[in-house]
Amino acid sequence: MATLVIEKLSKNFGPIEVLRDIDLELASGEMLVIVGASGCGKSTLLRLVAGLEEPTRGRIILDGRDVTPLDPSVRDIAMVFQNYALYPHMSVFDNMAYGLRIRGLAKPEIQRRVQEAATLLGLEPLLARKPRQLSGGQRQRVAMGRAIVREPKLFLFDEPLSNLDAKLRVSMRAEIRRLQRRLGVTSLYVTHDQVEAMTLGDRLLVMHRGVPVQLATPMEVFDRPADAYVAGFIGTPAMNLLDATLTAGGTAARLAGGALLPFADGRRPGEEGKNIIVGIRPEHVRIEAGGMPLAIDLVEPLGSETVLLGRLADETMLSVKVHGAWAGGERTEIVIPSASLHVFEGKSGLRLDPAR
Amino acid sequence: MERRTIFAGWKLPMLLVAPQLVLTFVFFYWPALVAAYESLTRTDAFGIHVTFVGLANFRSLFADPLYRAAILRTVGFCAAVTALALGLGMVLAVAADRELRGRDLYRVLMIWPYAVAPAVSAVLWILLLNPQIGFVGRFLVTHGIRWDYALNGNQAMLMVVLASAWKQVSYNFIFVLAGLQSIPKAVIEAARMDGARGWYRFRTVVLPLLSPTLFFLIVVDLVYAAFDTFGTIWAMTEGGPAQATQTLVVKVYNDGVVNLDLGSSSAQSVVLMVGVVALTALQFRFLGRRSGA
Amino acid sequence: MRRTGNWLAHTVLILGALLFVLPIWLAFCAATLDPAAIDRGELSLIPRLGHLGSFWGVLAHGGPGVPPVWRMLVVSFGMALAIAVGKIVISILSAFAVVFFRFPLRRAAFWAIFVTLMLPVEVRIIPTYAVMGDLHMIDTFPGLAVPLIASATATLLFRQTFAAIPDELVEAARMDGAGPLRFLKDILIPVSAANLAALFVILFVYGWNQYLWPLVVATSPSLDTIVIGIVKMIGIDTSTEWNKVMATAVIALIPPVVVVVSMQRWFVRGLTEGEK
CATH class of the missing domain: 2.40.50.140 (Nucleic acid-binding proteins)
Structure with missing residues (x-):
């Protein structure tokens, strides 16, 4: 349970300004979905929060602590990656336990947490398998399990469903929502899929060309789009603009x-x-x-x-x-x-x- | 080739790269400088006075008909070995790229000669071609052919070419087969639907897709023939008879180690190094353009 | 049409296999014959299986002018292992540094290594010998192996392997709290295991088969590798004991062939994926 505050966050890659002056506040336990077309800077924003990139300007404050200069490993943040990024040579159990081992947790505690997450995700029968022996949906679950066992202050989701087929995507979407509610962990979720954004987020942040254009609840974004871009982006078929x-x-x-x-x-x-x-x-x-x-x-x-x-x-x-x-x-x-x-x-x- | 995610810090990576750099400098750059220096100097008969002679060593080297002949001989030798090894490797790879019974066994049988040392392949070919004891050599002699590679330069050349190419076939086989298998099945099927068959399909669809592999193999084979065959040649003929099989590397060894002419052999080393670096650059220009590496 | 194609393929492959197997078989048979019989040109394709004594003979006592084959095997093994392991270790470290870090002179370091890519020891033999003299490494075991450890090929292969590791995997490890060395040990090396095995085969064979460099740098018989030994045995004079030569040749073939054949799958994949 933690709040996340982002202040005037900017990122340049060389001369190119990818993000400009992002301000954002997440309440404890809130799920905020960042949505936008590819190249809008949403992934960069996520990676800045994760600590995988250094911001050009601005601050990231997690649970009242300025984490901007910190290495990802000490930020107490877990991330679910688009391609799952499972360690191919480790079993499902080891994939989930790896981060805990590095943090020096006692063996029984690791065992308990992995077991718990596995139960929660229905992964118990698969714990001894290697990632290549799993289906796409199962891999996705392991990736989530790896984040859950860490019991972090913040979850980051980087388009976690984009590699699944349409049907699985719908059921995993519901599952993510259920888990996040149940665990109550503050979450940032990045997607380009507006249906995912509408169904998952407590609030949406719509981004366009590195600038946030609207931050509001899904229904507000739908009913009162802040500009013609948002109007055209949210809703299918797209709004007629005459x-x-x-x-x-x-x-x-x-x-x-x-x-x-x-x-x-x-x-x-x-x-x-x-x-x-x-x-x-x-x-x-x-x-x-x-x-x-x-x-x-x-x-x-x-x-x-x-x-x-x-x-x-x-x-x-x-x-x-x-x-x-x-x-x-x-x-x-x-x-x-x-x-x-x-x-x-x-x-x-x-x-x-x-x-x- | 640039990664998105990198680790911070510069001391650790410099420490990690140091052993490789030290070895590279001690065993590549230092010798190269030594060679360059010695190629520009001449030491008197007693090894006391060293005089700077500029490019004189190179001038006399290229003026030497024996050296020019060695260059030509090396070019011919390399071309013959490359053509033979690549041609045979390709034929075998095309045959093995089929759903045949016993395919895996065939592949093992084609691949293992990769492990044969050049010098050992020389011994095996002596056993085949030696006019007194050789299985084939004796057969030739008893059937009235005047076969004696210890006397006949052309026969000696033929023999070192055969022994050298024999060992290199498997390398070519491995790469051509991998190249054939990396051609998407859909492309071949599309060609079949277009009505391309047999040799025509091979020439118009398979061969062009294979050409980067073939180019790579030509370069590798040339380098192999130029340098790695020293063991084969030295064991079979020591460059003879009458220098008929003396390639450039054999000559470097002969002049430097056997005859102790350091100035000339250093100049020869410099020429070889420049040649190899040029060949590498050529290959990377070509492959680099293809893969964007 | 497809049937005839298959028969043709079988024929080609069988001829090819014969071309590769026949010389070895002949060598094996020759090793079981009387040296005098070989000199008379009485080679045969049928081995005298009761006469494998020449194998034990050369293993225990060597041949004219060379130490016992078991000694030469030890030297060859030592040299091949030292080269393979040495190259792999320094290449992994340098490729890791070049791929996963940004540091001053990174490009310069990479190019300094890269330029030596195809500079085989054969072209720098004389000057390297001179340098070895300055380092007092002539006629020593390290002198046999160390100069051959320095080469760019392995570094380049690892650089390619590492560059193909998905960014997300590195990021996941960082989020899990793994530092660079931990990442190298826990993730990178296990994930690259197949390439590592392939490279080991290539380098072991490369080291085992060296001829010119050992010939130049080591003169004492205690440093004779088995490849050197064979060529010494055939000498140029007439009194060659061919059965012993062939026994030694067959023995010399066994270790690298076993390594290549037993690791064939990895080796072929690693070789062809890497070098392009």
């Missing part, structure tokens, strides 16, 4: 094709003609006679729902998610409900909330 301009008085958006979308929640600041982006999630678009015409290019049935990919009159692409199968033809008419609109500034992409 170029538009502000009408006089800031009461509505005019799409490139001329259609008017009035704002339900109030006026946006800015003069007439200002470039804005309106966002609408595919599941919020309604099929309704008398709306805007949509030419459907592609129908993607997903079983319980169907995604339609189409074009508006001005050739703007728009995707729509409907329940059940699609029985309509190649053309339909749609309505974009005002209440579900997201509005972003055209230039910066930042969320544009109603003026007070």
Whole structure:
């Protein structure tokens, strides 16, 4: 049980700035998921916390102690790696026990901790095996076991599920969540998979090009994305982002094709003609006679729902998610409900909330 | 080749690399400097006066028809050994790269000559080719062929080429076989679907994919033939008859150890070292471009 | 079509096997014959199995001009082991330093080693001999082995092996609290065991088969390796006792062949993975 505070953390590789001024605070027992596309700096952030890289500036404070200058071995942090990083020549037991032996724990204590973790993870029958005799999911469990036996102040997860097949990923995801809740260890979890991020995190940190763009609960990130990038990144299929301009008085958006979308929640600041982006999630678009015409290019049935990919009159692409199968033809008419609109500034992409 | 994760500190690594560096300096750089120095000087008959003679040793070396002949002879010898060892190694590897019964036994039988010392292979070939006692040699003589490598230079050359290549076949076999097996099955299957068969498929698909291995082997074989064969040649012919099998290394040994002409043999050593370093650089340029190493 | 291909392959391989096995078989048979019979050219492909005495003879008493073969075997073993173990130890250490650390002159150190990659002892024989004289190592056992320990090949192979170790494995060890030496001992060496075994085979054979350097640096018969001994025995004069020579040759072959064949799998993999 420990808190983690990150202050103004920056990292340059030569002239390239990979991370800039990251501030972060984790409550004790919290699971924070760092999510972003590859190259956004999320792994670097994790490696800085682990102590595998040295920050250019800033501090990392774990449980009230500044660990920035410390070697990884004395930070009391355990890490689960993407490729598991199991020692191929050691048995499952030895893989888990290795870190404890180095720390000089007594044999019975090592035995007890490994046994406990093995029970927790269902690894007992496999303790004598070598990693190459295990399946992907089992290896993943051993990697977690190695972290658990350390009883550290902080868990770090570096895309731990990305090497598993889709089905296993879902079940391991649930297992990680369950374990983390049960052990109550403060955790940082890095992933590029937004579903993983949504389901696992108490809070999400969305990163883009080395800068944190939003730190909030999963539902907040989904409902009120901080900018157009987050809006497009979180949610499948991705949110439709349409170029538009502000009408006089800031009461509505005019799409490139001329259609008017009035704002339900109030006026946006800015003069007439200002470039804005309106966002609408595919599941919020309604099929309704008398709306805007949509030419459907592609129908993607997903079983319980169907995604339609189409074009508006001005050739703007728009995707729509409907329940059940699609029985309509190649053309339909749609309505974009005002209440579900997201509005972003055209230039910066930042969320544009109603003026007070 | 650069790692992401590294350990901190500089004293420990310098300590770890020190033994290797010390040995390298004492047994490579120091001798190289000694050779360079001696190749530029001349010692009088009593070993007292050392005079600096510039490149005179090299000039007289390259002016010496015997040395020029030794260069040509070495080139020919190396080419013959390389062609024979690589060719035979390839034929055997292609044959062994099949799902055959007894495949593992065949492989062991092809691989073990790797362990034969060059000097021992000489002894074995004497037993085959010696005109008095040799199994094949005596057969030739009794059938009217005038076979005597102690007198006939060409026959002597043929014999050292055979003995030298024989020992090197297994090395080539190992590498070509590994090269063949590293060609993805899917590529071969794609070629089959494209209708390429037999020799045509081998020439247009397999051979190009094998070419880095072959290039590597050519360099290794050349270096082997140039240097490691000293034992074979010395045991069989001592470079004779009448220098017919005297390669450059045999000549260095003859001039330096037997005839004690230090200036000339040092100059020869320098020439050899420059040659080998050039060959290494060439290989690494080629292999480096391929693997990005 | 595939069938004929297989028959062809069998034929080629059998001919190849004969090419390699026949000379050794002949040597074995010759070792069981009367020297006089060999001189008369009466070699045969049938050994006289009751006459293995020449093997025991050379082992215990040697031959003309050479010490007992068992003594030469000891020297050869010592030299091959010293070279193989010595090279492996210093190469592991230097490759470890070059791959896993950043230190001043790292590149310079690497290149200084690397340049010597293909400089076999044969090309530097005379100057190395001169240096050995200055070091008073001529005609000593260390003189036989130490100059052959210095070479770049093993360092380069280990560097390649180590560079292929996933970063995450190193990081996991660091998170587990392993320092550099502990990592070397607990993780790196066990993980590289196959390459290490392969290299041991290559270096043992290399050391065992040396001829020119022992010939130059060691003159006293107590330092004769078995390879040196064989060539001494055939001499150039006529009184060669061929049965003894062949017995010695067969004995000389056994240790390196046993090492290569028994470790074949590792050796082939290590050799072909490493050197490219």
